[in-house]
Amino acid sequence: MTAGRLRRLEQTAGQARTRAREVQGQADAAWVRHLRVVRELTDRAESGESDAAILRELVAEFEAALRKAESAAEVLRELSDRQEAALERADIDASVLRERGRLLEVELEDARRAGRSLVLLLHWGEPHSIHAGREDAYAYAATRGVPVNTWGPSSNRPASEVNWRLVPFTQDETVKGLRSVAVPAPQGGEGAA
Secondary structure, eight states: HHHHHHHHHHHHHHHHHHHHHHHHHHHHHHHHHHHHHHHHHHHHHHTTTTGGHHHHHHHHHHHHHHHHHHHHHHHHHHHHHHHHHHHHHHHHHHHHHHHHHHHHHHHHHHHHHTTEEEEEEETTTEEEESSSSSHHHEEEEEHOOOGGGGGGOOOOOOOSSSEEEEEEEEEEEETTTTETSSSSSOOGSSSOO
């Protein structure tokens, strides 16, 4: 899982929290409107028997509006519950991704110390999975229907035009991050800021 994916998940979780607050605000506003209508009806009822016909009509309208408001409030509650569940799932996903990221950092450090690289498996140019070596990546791709004997040297075509591609990479302190082993390490002050 990439840091970009993690940021997108965190953004999606933030957007879902914002939407849940908006939905709760709408439900609160509907409740306030409901309370105002009840207060207005009570005031009119106290004004006298001559207004009884008007009040009966208003009560009927109020009951219809109340049913509609209760129905809308129920829908909003259900939506809020679904969004809360989605937030919980997103939080769990984010925790899992953080743990995977931590494990990847450990694996990268172990690989760097051992003088080897990890392998990123791309599918149509998109990161698909990370493997301890080429053979592991080939074996995994075989489970996805890619025959082991079809792998060859990497072409100059863009990764997005190639079904599967391997990119060996390593952690490089000079760039303060990851670097494809096909790209030479920067010398001296050429690293990232």
